Amino acid sequence: MRAPVGGLFRHVHDLALGQAELGAEVGIVCDSTTGGPEIDVALSRLQDNCSLGVTRIPMSRTPDLNDWRVYRRIAKLARKMDVDVLHGHGAKGGAYARLAGKGLRKKKNTKVVYTPHGGVIHYSPSSFSGKLYFALERRLMRLTDGFVFESMFSGNRYAELVGRPECPARVIYNGLQRHEFYESLLADDAVDFVFVGELRKLKGVDVFLEALAKQQTIFPGRAIIVGSGPDEKSFKRLARRLGLGGQVTFSAAAARTAFVRARCVVIPSRAESLPYIVLEAAAAQMPIIATNVGGIPEIIGDIPIPLVPPGDVDALAGQLRAFLSDPRPFLRRAAELQKHVGDVFSVDMMVREVVDFYITDLGAGLHKLPENET
Incomplete structure (x- = not known):
């Protein structure tokens, strides 16, 4: 490699x-x-x-x-x-x-x-x-x-x-290893959403930021962006331009540490193969909002998790709103997905x-x- x-x-x-x-x-x-x-x-x-x-x-x-x-x-x-x-x-x-x-x-x-x-x-x-x-x-x-x-x-x-x-x-x-399956405990200061991954356009961070800004007047939500990459400065400028300076924090941390800091994992990718972040989030019984790209539907299987079209700001904003208004369906599906991933991956x-x-x-x-x- x-x-x-x-x-x-x-x-x-x-x-x-x-x-x-x-x-x-x-x-x-x-x-x-x-x-x-x-x-x-x-x-x-x-x-x-x-x-x-x-x-x-x-x-x-x-x-x-x-x-x-x-x-x-x-x-x-x-x-x-x-x-x-x-x-x-x-x-x-x-x-x-x-x-x-x-x-x-x-x-x-x-x-x-x-x-x-x-x-x-x-x-x-x-x-x-x-x-x-x-x-x-x-x-x-x-x-x-x-x-x-x-x-x-x-x-x-x-x-x-x-x-x-x-x-x-x-x-x-x-x-995944057996020890990676657990129920994540949230920090007292946990935000609503977390993105974990390389900071480049392929991963759809810009779409996530725009979706978060689009529904701020309805259900204000906070997010943390975890990772680094070639488009990091561009995404930080976009967050400021969208007025998200107080709602979005950029950080660097391991996935497990990042999961403790938010209630829902967002995977807004424009393209993927079989992303580990979806497997890791599922193993941690984290609610997820993800795009319908690559092998993500293969990970989800028959679990009724709605996947968002890639690049669709309105659809992603709708899922963010749905979670903020009532996270219970997301939590139920997260428990089902954890069992499915444990059986297959x-x-x-x-x-x-x-x-x-x-x-x-x-x-x-x-x-x-x-x-x-x-």
């Missing part, structure tokens, strides 16, 4: 630890220029549990002349460690894994797996960037032995934009399905993995 941040890193972190617990020898390769103190701690934990270690290499977010050196270094590392599976996560990680695995597939029959994690599928097919990345994905597809998608939405969208994989493919949902299930995909669908050797643990 490239950047050890966000939901992609959470997925890789949990998958690597779970595979190591099953007896596999696991290693991580990621960017050395992103992250922070919390990421350093998480990578240190991975270093302690992954016998093939954690290797950090400078990796650019966009295509770069240095990419050639990076994938060659990954190929050399994989040959030295005699790996059975190279699993690339995210568009950049997937490109590195597939290019690095080209020679290994022929010499050692190493299996190369790719999980897009949204990324490339969020581009418009009419944009220059979209056309470029979809063309690159098509060229790399023939170097891919298997695809793992974290939602039906991602798999279908990838097939629509890039092409239907001709190799084995499986949908395997992200999962498990880290143990995720790890075992991925390993089963390696062995059953791809015929990966994994000769170091004890047979009774597969």
